[in-house]
Amino acid sequence: MGRMSPEQRKDLAVKVACYNTAAPELVFAALNWHTHPETRQKAADSIPPIVRNLLEAETELAALRGTVARLIVANDRGHDYNLGDLRQAVKDAGIDLTPEYTAADALARAQENEAL
Structure with missing residues (x-):
């Protein structure tokens, strides 16, 4: 995956600041536009x-990678x-992993219950 530089992310953030994130339906509409002409405007x-x-x-990936790298380097240095x-x-770093936790x-818990 080609990653954006911090400057590119900053420039892009300015351009999309007034937009909300896309709901899954919008992502599918964009993907399906070529087979369903009536969805082209929505796409x-x-x-x-x-x-x-x-x-x-x-942005989240860059923060996560930077955080992990900093801790690994610190561990390597004692x-x-x-x-x-x-x-x-x-x-x-502002990354909420609550759903993943x-x-x-x-x-x-399920694995523990199976082991019993």
């Missing part, structure tokens, strides 16, 4: 919100970070 209207989705994903530190650093916890 065209969906482009800025889809770009906003992509920008938010790029600091003793643990997964709790990673959780806090990710939270401090909830799903992982439910899976772990």
Whole structure:
């Protein structure tokens, strides 16, 4: 995946600031425009919100990668970070993993119950 530079993300953020993110229906409309001519206008209207989705994903990915890299380098240099530190650093970077934690916890509980 070709990643945007911080400057490109900043420039794009200015251009899509007035748009909300795209609902899944808009993403599908954009994807299906070539087979359903009647959806072309909706597909065209969906482009800025889809770009906003992509920008938010790029921004979150860059923050996550930077956070993980900083902790790994710090560990390599003698600091003793643990997964709790990673959780806090990710939270401090503005990334909310609550849905992922909830799903992982439910899976772990199910596996524990199967083992009994």
